[in-house]
Amino acid sequence: MITPPAPSGAVKIGAIVPLTEPGWVEAGRHLLAGLELGVREVNDNGGIDGRPLELVVRDTAADPRKAEAAVGELHSLGVSALAGEYHSVVARAAAAKADALGLPYLCSSAVLDALTDEPTDWVARIAPAQSRGWRIYADFLLSKGHTRIAVASQPSIYWTAGTRILRDHLAQSGGTVIELDVNMLGPEGVCDEVVAQRTTALLLLVGIPEPAVSIVKAVRRDERLAELRLGAPAGQPELASWAALLGDDGSAIPFLRYLPEQLGRLGERVKTELQERLTEAPSFVAFEGYDTIAVLADLLGSGAGASWSRVAVEGTRGQIRFTRTPGIGVWQWAWPPIQVVDRDPADLGRFRILHAG
Structure with a gap:
């Protein structure tokens, strides 16, 4: 059971967000916008049992040690x-610290399956597990005839886990995954290896802006790779900086996003509010932030006996409930909507839905 807050003063929620580099600052800004909008709306509706909700924000800068200290x-x-x-990787460190302290933690956007080493009742997650989304992405590749796939990756437990998911799932249909170490090869070397290995798709399992931008530019100007399918399952093309950095080169690169094909009334209203806050189209990360606050407000307002299993909230992307999912040690929303989309070459601000799961 989760102990409700003491009945005095504001109800404080701690927010950990990447707001400075080397964190993905743009993602952090969208996440924070969703969290802040959620808090404002809870307070506009009377707070939690008449008490105001207060967000206390700390920057992680994508550093696990900073996240632990912040928690x-x-x-x-x-x-x-x-x-x-x-x-x-940062959310995993935060989850371990929160679990040790007995502090309820709702992870907004991180997808690594192994968010904790052992099962815990203190941690839950809004985002889908990586294995769920990346298998859907692998199904998309297979549906387009891609069975020989290269991944350009950097050392990270997140990229390693993603590669393993893709390899295992594609192997069931006779597919092959070839790993290319970006740190050793560089962008041009990646292009040479893709040609040598005769792969038909290259997935970017790397950071943004670099080396992702340099690899895309190298592929686009290499005449040998005119028919190559570029992909980015981790969602790098979702945010506006991708289009700003790459222009037309950044189009037609499929990625995962966690939105329904059509938002409901709540989702459309929140989308409008978020766009005003961000002065640009909100990403799925901003919706995850808003939904996080909606869930926590429900949890903390439940009184004695509060638990993730009793949460039932209408979120921006559907009804949110948490369950125990095999292989995942935290309480999980199973599942948010998942799409494979890309940016339309005819209009970089428009997303084309290519596959859904």
Whole structure:
């Protein structure tokens, strides 16, 4: 059972977000916008049992050690729950610390299956597990006839896990995954290896802006790779900076996003509010932030006996409930809507839905 907040003063929620480099600052900004909008709306509707909700924000800069320190500090400040984080490796460190402290943590955006080493009742997740989304992405590749696939990757437990998911799932249909070490090869070397290995698709399992931008540019100007399918399952093309950095070169690169084909009334209203806050189209990350606060408000307002299993919230992307999912040690929303989309070459601001799961 999760202990409800003491009945005095504001109800504090600690938010951990990447707001400075080397974190993906743009993702952090969208996540924070969703969290802040959620808090504002909870307070506009009377708060939690008449008490205002207060967001206490700490920057992780994509550093697991900073995240651990931030969780400890937030706990000492008396937060009732923890929210946020985008980077999976950072969220994993935060989850371990929250579990050790007995602090409820709702992970907003990180997808790594192994968010904790052991099952815990203190941690839950809004985002889908990586294995769920990346298998759907593998099905998309197979549907387009791609069975010999290269992954350009960097050392990371997140990229390693993604490669394993793709390899195992594609192997069931006779597919092959070839790993290319970006740090050793560089962008031009990646292009040479793709040609040598005769792969038909190259997936970018790397950071943004670099080396992702340099690899895309190298592929686009290499005449040998005119028919190559580029892909980015981790969602790098979702945010506006991708189009700003790459222009037309950034189009037609399929990625995963966690939105339904059509938003309902709540989703459309929140989309409008988020767009005003961000002065640009909100990404799925911003919706994850908003939904995180909606869930925590329900959890913390439940009184004695509050638990993730009792949460039932209408989110921007559907009804949110948490269950125990085999192979995942945290409480999981199973499942948010998942799409494979790309940016339309005719209009970079438009997303084409290519596959859904």
